[in-house]
Amino acid sequence: MASTATEPLRTRVLGVPVSVCPDVFAAALALRQRSGGQIVTLNAEMTMAAKADPALGAAIAAASLVIPDGAGVVWALGRQGYRVRRSPGIELARDLLTHAASHGWRVALVGASPEVMEQLTARLRQELPGLKLVLHAHGYQPAEAWPGLEQQLLAARPDLVLAALGVPRQETWIQQLPGRSGGLWMGVGGSFDVWAGVKKRAPAWMGALQIEWLYRLIQEPSRWRRMLSLPKFAWEVLRQG
Secondary structure (H helix, E strand, C coil), X not given: CCEECCCCEEEEECCEEEEECCCHHHHHHHHHHHCCEEEEEECHHHHHHHHHCHHHHHXXXXXXXXXXXXXXXXXXXXXXXXXXXXCCHHHHHHHHHHHHHHHCCEEEEEEXXXXXXXXXXXXXXXXXXXXXXXXXXXXXXXHHHHHHHHHHHXXXXXXXXXXXXXXXXXXXXXXXXXXXXXXXXEXXXXXXXXXXXXXXXXXXXXXXXXXXXXXXXXXXXXXXXXXXXXXXXXXXXXXXX
């Protein structure tokens, strides 16, 4: 019989670390109360990428909390005897923003295009009037601007940093940022685009059927090569027994 996790623990899927816990939001808040750290949202695609990219693999291994974002990872954990729910990173990030707004957290947003960042900040200020944004910067900065931006970010002493720079850049950037300490640091992929109203998230029924990947593929046909990692992931999990 599958076991139900009652507290965070660390296991692996295809050699890539993943945290098992009953409530990822509670786990994130507990992490913030301790010393803070990096949160990674793991799906099948990222798992396969981490096996091929040592820098991404190292970033995931160093993260304090790796949540099972994708249905494939949840399925693989189930085969190990862990009964967990899929925990979409976009939902955890939004819950953390809402919590931040009501608890006076200092929040920083980094990534997406200049247009998306402008729309995003306007929307968040309207939807979460208590949100304390100490820094927001789009992700298309010239290379020479990043050291200064990083210093500004660290000087702002944020309690929550959400980075929408895409995989693997957002994970490796967070992990390798010199001087990072305290707060929660989380890569959120395309969440800024959704929150800004530029893109739509898959309908709830597709999420229930665990085919959100198909909706993303329809929206972005150029993702098809990346989607080839999904059957490879399933085959590798089955091969491991």
